[in-house]
Amino acid sequence: MDYFKNIFESAATVFEGLTITASHMFRKPITIQYPDRTLSPVIEMLPSRYRGFLEVDMKICTGCTLCMQACPIQCINIEIAKKTPSPQPSPSRGEGDGGGVPMRLITKFNIDIALCMFCGLCTEPCPTGAIRFSKRFENATEDINKLMFKFVEEGKPVAPYKKSSG
Amino acid sequence: MIQQLSLLFPMLPMWLVQAIWCGVVAVLLLTFFSLFAGPVSWLERRIAGRIMSRIGPNRVGPQGIIQWLADGVKNFLKEDLIPRDADKILFRFAPYPVFLGVTLTLVTLPFSSLLIGADLNVGLLYIVGAWGLVVIGLIAAGWSSNNKWTLLGGMRSAAQMISYEIPLVLSLLVVVLMSGSLSLQTIISSQGASPVEWFIFSNPFAFIAFVIFMISAVAEGNRTPFDLPEAESELVAGYNTEYSGMRFLFFFFAEWGNLYVIGALAASLFLGGWQIPAGWRNFASAQGPILPHVFEVLMFQLKTWIWVLLIIQLRWTLPRLRVDQLMKVSWKYLTPFAFVSIVGTGLWMVVFPEGWLFMKYLLLFSMLAVIGYFVWRAIWQLRFTKSKADFKLIV
Incomplete structure (x- = not known):
């Protein structure tokens, strides 16, 4: 008796399966056609706390190097130079005013994004929130040196942000 | 000509x-x-x-x-790799019987009453024989690659195609019994344009034979659920694991060509082939000598494509059978029923020499009822799953 039951069940299940697949012919595909045929740019579709590449807002960076110390794999490299500004000739005040005060300058702020593991430990101690995750994630390149993000251009040191001075 | x-x-x-x-x-x-x-x-x-x-x-x-x-x-540009330890002559030879076996069957496929490569009087026998060449190619490919996966695939294809050839040929015998000829044109001519004149609806046993034919033809074509020789998840790619470039393409040409051959055979043997209604024929003949053939070709393509699409859908619906299940389906289910349908058709032809019109209409309308239920059930599936229906077919 199992014999005919098997035949009936196979026919019935094949029929049922065919109806399911036939109904799928009239359903919307859920594919997101990254990168070029998405409804909105992919960056806008990412969640707000997405961990993309690190970015640093140099306007509010205090140069405290807390992020460098927090990084477990040393992919952040900051160099601070203490420098006495050369006396600027100023006709009204005479010469050498303020020349004696040493000034901190950030001469280098590199993040090796090829090394970065996106743990987010650097963003936590930052007092001003200057270092943070962006939503950028597309940066395939043939040259690994291009993945060294330089936030301070060479030869153009940036003065750190100071609350009191602002 | x-x-x-x-x-x-x-x-x-x-x-x-x-x-x-x-x-x-x-x-x-x-x-x-x-x-x-x-x-x-x-x-x-x-x-x-x-x-x-x-x-x-x-x-x-x-x-x-x-x-x-x-x-x-x-695939043209890919390197034609031949494994170092392969049987090189066999390895080069293997794709050709597979390709040839499928293309040779095209010779006797009747596209219209005129368009046919050669109307052999042993056409059906010729098709079965030519199709048999595929097995040689698959075993040769499986053996010559010197790879355990390909060997397993080749052995499976041998077991599968030889066992499914039996119900296939037995179900074709039913058609031969009813038409009294092996020539495909004669088989089509002995059917008519109206569905009740088709062999599939002529008696219940012929309908069983048609189902058996479809199942075993899909198995002959190595398509899911009978794609054990390939079995991507078990054997990498089965018999064609070691093939690349054009030789690989030949196997796939044969696979999709098979699809057409199955559809065309089902259409011409059981579904009246290129027969068009007398009204259309009269209309077309009035327009000129070419139009009737255009209608016939279109009719044949329509019937063929229905089965091609069904087999494609079947492939993405059903999971693959196990090897023992494969053998069981062939020997315990298809072959006995093929014998039953042969004997039954013979008896039917003795009891009802002119055919029994009521049974023909009964079969036709039950088929239509099944199709109607299929459509209703598919719509029910759309609603039941609460997934949004989208009638824009192409994205």
């Missing part, structure tokens, strides 16, 4: 005219074959995509319709 051609070119000897004519027909058939197998590979991938809620290839050309050309060019 050849006589008329030799009258056109009286300066040429008869054998040369014949040879040229054979060449032209062969080229036409092969062109048709490739023009079918290519786009249908794209179509199948699109359908598979929709069934899996994906999109499928849609980048090359409008809606990806020339994806198959890109694939073909890619």
Whole structure:
């Protein structure tokens, strides 16, 4: 008796399966056609706390190097130079005013994004929130040196942000 | 046709005219074959995509319709790798029987009452014989690659194709019994344009034979749920694991060509082939000598494509059978029922020499009822799953 039951069940299940697949012919595909045929740019579709590449807002960076110390794999490299500004000739005040005060300058702020593991430990101690995750994630390149993000251009040191001075 | 051609070119000897004519027909058939197998590979991938809620290839050309050309060019440019320890002669030889076995069957497929490569009086026997060549190619490919996966695939294909050839041929015998001929044109002529004149609805046993034919033809074509020789998840790619480039493509040409052969055989043996209603024929004949043949070709293609699409859908619906289940289906279910349908058809023809019209209509309407239930059930599936229906077919 199992014999005919098997035949009936196979026919019935094949029929049922065919109806399911036939109904799928009239359903919307859920594919997101990254990168070029998405409804909105992919960056806008990412969640707000997405961990993309690190970015640093140099306007509010205090140069405290807390992020460098927090990084477990040393992919952040900051160099601070203490420098006495050369006396600027100023006709009204005479010469050498303020020349004696040493000034901190950030001469280098590199993040090796090829090394970065996106743990987010650097963003936590930052007092001003200057270092943070962006939503950028597309940066395939043939040259690994291009993945060294330089936030301070060479030869153009940036003065750190100071609350009191602002 | 050849006589008329030799009258056109009286300066040429008869054998040369014949040879040229054979060449032209062969080229036409092969062109048709490739023009079918290519786009249908794209179509199948699109359908598979929709069934899996994906999109499928849609980048090359409008809606990806020339994806198959890109694939073909890619395969042309690939290196033709032959493994070091392979049996090199067999390895080179293996794709050809597979390709040949499928293309040879095209010769006797009747596209219309005129368009046929050769109306052999043993056409059906010829098709079965030519199809048998595929097994040789698959075993040769499996053996010569010197790889355990390919060997397993080859052995499976041997077991599968030999056991499924039996119910296949037995179910074809039912058609031969009813038409009294092995020639495909005669088989089609002994059916009519109306569904009740088709062999499939002539008696219940013929209907069983049709079902058996479809199942075992799918198994002959190595398509899911009977794709054990390939079995991607178990055997990497089965018998064609070691193949690359054009040789690999030959196997796939054969697979999609098989699809057409199955559909065309089902259409011509059981569904009345190119027969068109008398009204259409009269209308077409009034327009000129070519139009009736156009109608016939379109009718034949329509019937063929129904089965091609069904087999494609079946592939993406059912999981693969196990080896023991495969053997069980063939020997315990299909073969006994094939015998039953042969004996039953014989008895039916003795009891009802003119056929029993009530049974024909009963079968026809029960078939229509099944199709109607299928449509209703598919719509029910759409509603039941609460997934949004989207009638825009192409994305």
